[in-house]
Amino acid sequence: MNDNMMQNYTNKISPFDRKAIKLFTELGMQKNIAKTLLYISKNGGCKSVEIEQETNQRQPEVCAATNELLKKGWITKRDFKKKRKGRPVQIYKLAYSINEIIAQIEIEKIQEFEKIKKEFSYLKNLVGK
DSSP: OOHHHHHHOOSSOOHHHHHHHHHHHHTTOOHHHHHHHHHHHHSOSEEHHHHHHHHTOOHHHHHHHHHHHHHHTSEEEEEEOOSSSSOOEEEEEESSOHHHHHHHHHHHHHHHHHHHHHHHHHHHHHHTO
């Protein structure tokens, strides 16, 4: 992504973001995870309520997405205590650059493809005998 595209981003889902989300989902990622990952990548240090509002997701969707991203190690979570009483606010940031995350996805998909290719080869040998 070039700097010009980053400057034109308005914290809302742009046509460019829609295309990126579509590509992530075509690669097997759930849509809520793709939206959340993309939003955090462009607005690091954001709260879950911001993700909800700016990506048109509900709290449970954002919670599920951030939990999955945390489990993969792609984002970090930091508790930020408010001055008043109450629960701390959680701030999410990328643990890696978006390009490093895409590279990880690429490696996973290539490994999946190689496994499927081997299974087809094995199947052809079994059936073809």
